[in-house]
Amino acid sequence: xxxxxxxxxxxxxxxxxxxxxxxxxxxxxxxxxxxxxxxxxxxxxxxxxxxxxxxxxxxxxxxxxxxxxxxxxxxxxxxxxxxxxxxxxxxxxxxxxxxxxxxxxxxxxxxxxxxxxxxxxxxxxxxxxxxxxxxxxxxxxxxxxxxxxxxxxxxxxxxxxxxxxxxxxxxxxxxxxxxxxxxxxxxxxxxxxxxxxxxxxxxxxxxxxxxxxxxxxxxxxxxxxxxxxxxxxxxxxxxxxxxxxxxxxxxx
Amino acid sequence: xxxxxxxxxxxxxxxxxxxxxxxxxxxxxxxxxxxxxxxxxxxxxxxxxxxxxxxxxxxxxxxxxxxxxxxxxxxxxxxxxxxxxxxxxxxxxxxxxxxxxxxxxxxxxxxxxxxxxxxxxxxxxxxxxxxxxxxxxxxxxxxxxxxxxxxxxxxxxxxxxxxxxxxxxxxxxxxxxxxxxxxxxxxxxxxxxxxxxxxxxxxxxxxxxxxxxxxxxxxxxxxxxxxxxxxxxxxxxxxxxxxxxxxxxxxxxxxxxxxxxxxxxxxxxxxxxxxxxxxxxxxxxxxxxxxxxxxxxxxxxxxxxxxxxxxxxxxxxxxxxxxxxxxxxxxxxxxxx
Numbered sequence: 001x002x003x004x005x006x007x008x009x010x011x012x013x014x015x016x017x018x019x020x021x022x023x024x025x026x027x028x029x030x031x032x033x034x035x036x037x038x039x040x041x042x043x044x045x046x047x048x049x050x051x052x053x054x055x056x057x058x059x060x061x062x063x064x065x066x067x068x069x070x071x072x073x074x075x076x077x078x079x080x081x082x083x084x085x086x087x088x089x090x091x092x093x094x095x096x097x098x099x100x101x102x103x104x105x106x107x108x109x110x111x112x113x114x115x116x117x118x119x120x121x122x123x124x125x126x127x128x129x130x131x132x133x134x135x136x137x138x139x140x141x142x143x144x145x146x147x148x149x150x151x152x153x154x155x156x157x158x159x160x161x162x163x164x165x166x167x168x169x170x171x172x173x174x175x176x177x178x179x180x181x182x183x184x185x186x187x188x189x190x191x192x193x194x195x196x197x198x199x200x201x202x203x204x205x206x207x208x209x210x211x212x213x214x215x216x217x218x219x220x221x222x223x224x225x226x227x228x229x230x231x232x233x234x235x236x237x238x239x240x241x242x243x244x245x246x247x248x249x250x251x252x
Numbered sequence: 253x254x255x256x257x258x259x260x261x262x263x264x265x266x267x268x269x270x271x272x273x274x275x276x277x278x279x280x281x282x283x284x285x286x287x288x289x290x291x292x293x294x295x296x297x298x299x300x301x302x303x304x305x306x307x308x309x310x311x312x313x314x315x316x317x318x319x320x321x322x323x324x325x326x327x328x329x330x331x332x333x334x335x336x337x338x339x340x341x342x343x344x345x346x347x348x349x350x351x352x353x354x355x356x357x358x359x360x361x362x363x364x365x366x367x368x369x370x371x372x373x374x375x376x377x378x379x380x381x382x383x384x385x386x387x388x389x390x391x392x393x394x395x396x397x398x399x400x401x402x403x404x405x406x407x408x409x410x411x412x413x414x415x416x417x418x419x420x421x422x423x424x425x426x427x428x429x430x431x432x433x434x435x436x437x438x439x440x441x442x443x444x445x446x447x448x449x450x451x452x453x454x455x456x457x458x459x460x461x462x463x464x465x466x467x468x469x470x471x472x473x474x475x476x477x478x479x480x481x482x483x484x485x486x487x488x489x490x491x492x493x494x495x496x497x498x499x500x501x502x503x504x505x506x507x508x509x510x511x512x513x514x515x516x517x518x519x520x521x522x523x524x525x526x527x528x529x530x531x532x533x534x535x536x537x538x539x540x541x542x543x544x545x546x547x548x549x550x551x552x553x554x555x556x557x558x559x560x561x562x563x564x565x566x567x568x569x570x571x572x573x574x575x576x577x578x579x580x581x582x583x584x585x586x587x588x589x
Contacts, residue, residue, distance in 0.1 A: 007357075010353065010356050010357055013353070014342075014345070014349070014350075014353045017345055017346065017349045017353075018344045018345055021346055021349070021385075078344070081343065081344075082342055082343075084338075085338055085339045085342070085343055086336050086337065086338015086339045086340060086398075087338070087339060087340055087341060087342040087343075087350075089306065089336050089338060089340075090334070090336060090338075090340035090341075090398075090401065090402075091357075092305075092306060093304050093305065093306065093329055093332070093334035093336075094329060094354070094357045094358065095326070095329050095330045095357060095358065095359075096357055097326065
């Protein structure tokens with residue numbers, strides 16, 4: 001057990017190195033959510049008739065989840081690159097246990113989620129977003145938990161596609177947009193058709209987004225928070241289970 | 253150090269079974285330096301990948317450093333080093349970071365890992381690259397880094413898969429030095445695959461020739477070349493009558509060795525050909541048969557491969573990699589065909 005912990009921390013630190021060396025790369029991957037914030041947010045306030053501040057209060061939590069969704073779901077491509085160049089193979093012959101190769105990578109997803117979440121919040125405050133610190137302190141770790149699970153799934157997908165880049169991106173893209181649209185992340189689903197609302201209920205992302213909205217509104221005891229936490233933990237558990245199965249399967 | 257019995261690996265490619273390795277028996281003693289030689293697709297790398305726990309054997313057994321590769325792959329990995337064909341260092345990482353991580357992987361603490369990283373960087377002439385991103389290195393620098401990574405933990409059993417591909421002659425010589433030093437200073441056992449004939453020849457104590465997934469020869473380079481194939485002794489006579497006498501003399505000196513005649517040129521493959529030639533010339537002299545010219549072409553490992561398979565390694569395998577190997581002398585089989 002201690003070997004797994006030590007090895008996981010080695011892999012975690014290795015994964016973190018490029019982020020530490022080039023923090024601006026992280027900024028670059030935050031561009032997409034920021035674009036949604038800047039170019040979609042104003043439309044939203046026009047449609048809803050709410051002032052910018054209130055619409056941001058609704059929109060920003062969703063954007064934080066979005067940045068985690070895109071970051072964690074694409075992270076498998078890093079492993080894919082390492083499978084193609086040979087560094088994954090090199091690590092497979094070191095004493096590092098297989099589990100650590102997945103766990104270290106999946107846990108690393110926590111770091112960009114926290115950094116990007118803080119960045120998105122910081123950018124939104126000047127436009128009237130009101131920060132609820134307790135909400136932030138519970139909300140970001142919740143998103144990070146979700147990202148660990150989704151990251152593990154993304155690595156599992158990379159392992160399953162065995163270096164076939166096309167397959168990785170096809171599956172990732174096919175899943176990501178329905179999940180995003182059916183979570184009410186961009187637009188409220190209340191006015192949508194019944195089947196959409198039904199689907200959104202079984203989408204763990206919906207509960208996460210709802211929880212984040214409650215938290216950032218300061219409603220820490222809202223039932224949505226409990227459901228969100230449950231979804232995040234469930235995604236983490238399923239993701240890690242699938243990921244560990246995949247990395248063990250490939251081991252000789 | 254390594255014992256395999258009936259080691260076999262099949263791959264399934266679109267409903268067809270490819271028998272990449274077909275029952276290899278191998279024994280490598282501690283401290284040996286062994287080269288797997290063979291054309292691409294012969295099964296060298298597949299064998300190496302089974303020994304390094306990257307692939308599970310389809311059948312047969314393999315014991316590496318006293319541990320069964322199927323039963324306890326993790327314990328095998330603790331005992332070996334591996335330099336694969338690809339780039340061991342992650343492209344988005346910095347050179348120094350990857351070396352430190354590699355050291356940590358093998359249980360060094362942070363300070364020791366950093367010291368060791370500095371040492372191998374120095375040894376492979378990469379000290380200036382420590383803060384560079386791996387993807388910005390040239391191909392040759394990346395290859396040196398791969399090898400440096402594989403040597404961070406002073407492995408006592410090191411596997412190298414085509415280590416010198418992409419290295420210039422100077423760095424190949426440098427690599428050879430490092431492999432020999434690892435062996436001298438750490439009593440390491442080294443197994444490498446190569447299709448550089450001269451590299452196998454100059455470096456290895458033992459050459460294991462693999463073709464179509466089987467071991468077709470296993471001996472020291474000297475014995476393979478000299479005993480198995482023999483040096484090509486050729487004498488050119490002045491006319492046909494003399495040539496017949498030369499042929500008779502050659503046959504007498506090397507019974508059982510086929511003598512070839514092409515016009516006035518007579519040749520035969522003879523073990524220790526260089527020491528036979530003076531005797532042959534003396535004999536011809538006494539007979540009053542003058543020789544116009546005489547030469548001995550030392551057998552190469554390519555001749556060995558040709559002798560065993562009827563194919564040239566250079567033609568069947570090398571393609572891209574044959575640029576700086578020494579040119580082969582024409583051989584009997586080539587002339588005959």
